[in-house]
Amino acid sequence: MEDDGHPDSAQEPSFGAGSAFQEYLNDPRWALAMVRATVLEAAHPQVGAALIDSSTFVVHPWRRLRNTFRSMQRMFGDDEQARLREAARLNRLHARLSGTDPRGRPYSAMDPAVRAWVVATMFESTVTMCRLSGQPLEQRVMERLYAEFRAYLAAMGDASGHLPPALSEFWPYYDQVVAQELENTEAMRIILYKLFDHLPAPALLGGLPTVWATGRAVVGPLIGAITVASLPESFRRRAGLPEMPGAQTLMQGAYLTVGLARFLPDGWIRADAIADLLALSPDSDDPRARAVTALHDRMRRAGALIRLITPLSPPPEPVSRTDTERSAEEFFREVLDQTGDGYLDWPDLAAMARELSTRLDLDEPEETRLYDAYADWWRELQTALDGDGDGRVSAREYATAVPSLAGPALIKVAEVLFDATDKDGDQRIDADEYRTLFRTAFHRDTAGPDGTVGTDRAYTRGAFVGDFLSFMSGRRRSTAYDPLLTQP
Structure with a gap:
């Protein structure tokens, strides 16, 4: 990590315990920030083309979210060997993602400029998350966080020059990419207007189609509206993204409300525990599976009540476990x-x-x-x-x-x-x-x-x-x- 100009910067770790990034990993607001970062990534034509051609994010979004989170844990954790192995794995994965978009333009997940943009969206969305929550980062904290994200890029083997060396130079770089390179890509539109409206239930709620469909019908469009409102205004105008009335107020209220969860007792909100819980299958030998099964029974009764009092069309019945055949x-x-x-x-x-x-x-x-x-x-x-x-x-x-x-x-x-x-x-x-x-x-x-x-x-x-x-x-x-x- 390069010196950020502060006398104590040499003692501040870029990874693991004590790093600035660790403060945000289990912050519930970071979920909203990463959705925003993913949209900005998908708006880059190279990333958008790779997502359309090779990604499973529409059909298997929870799998991709879980794998991305675990990858970030390994990269920003204390174990140096785990970081090196994960960086090598990601590079092998990215080396296999290349092709041509519908306009005949080549794309490659190994393009250093594209990889730098992906890291830039994560950093900028974290900064924006704090600003929208009414707690903007101090300049020194922002510089330290930026140095850590540059160290992440360096750990991937990319030359540090693909992200500006100083925070003061980052913002003109960011504005230039937003103004000149981002597009209204198909991948971005799918994330904003299809993914949230048709988001499949995670394994935890897989047997509760009515409850999930009812909640998704309300929350899905709101997440899309909040994300659109948080994007750079210049890009929203150029891409022709619609903004619902009151979206800015709704967005700030969402960040403030979600941020209140940070005041819960330590250990109540842990991203890794939540990710594992969402992926929990009733067949798992995890002790929590019994509690999940009991919760499913109660929520199924709630789902039956919902079907009685709402005009929603009934979702398809889940497949019985005794039905072993597929067409x-x-x-x-x-x-x-x-x-x-x-x-x-x-x-x-x-x-x-x-x-x-x-x-x-x-x-x-x-x-x-x-x-x-x-x-x-x-x-x-x-x-x-x-x-x-x-x-x-x-x-x-x-x-x-x-x-x-x-x-x-x-x-x-x-x-x-x-x-x-x-x-x-x-x-x-x-x-x-x-x-x-x-x-x-x-x-x-x-x-x-x-x-x-x-x-x-x-x-x-x-x-x-x-x-x-x-x-x-x-x-x-x-x-x-x-x-x-x-x-x-």
């Missing part, structure tokens, strides 16, 4: 089409590989082996199913063919995934390894003759591969793979 159309939509664009192509399978690599925290070369296995499977699927030769598989092409997907390439995917999960290489997946991948209970323990649970029970290679193939080719629901690949 071809359901399997295509829920499992294969990870990006939600109605087609199966390489970005969908790459998203699966990316999620699995993130869950298992893979290093090279295991990560590359997994991506290569998925690439081989994509080539096999494309050869078998792409009837019109357009380079992708439509839902109709898939449903018409009703293929058996358990070819050699899919078997290779299962084998590579088993090897990556079997960390100790003993050719068995034990309970801890199972939970790392699935984040649920290890259901394969069986009772011995004396009624005790056998401690030598494990998930063998054959059983793992068989279950994976049954899920991916037989279109059978799975208490393990459904949360992994279908939950939002």
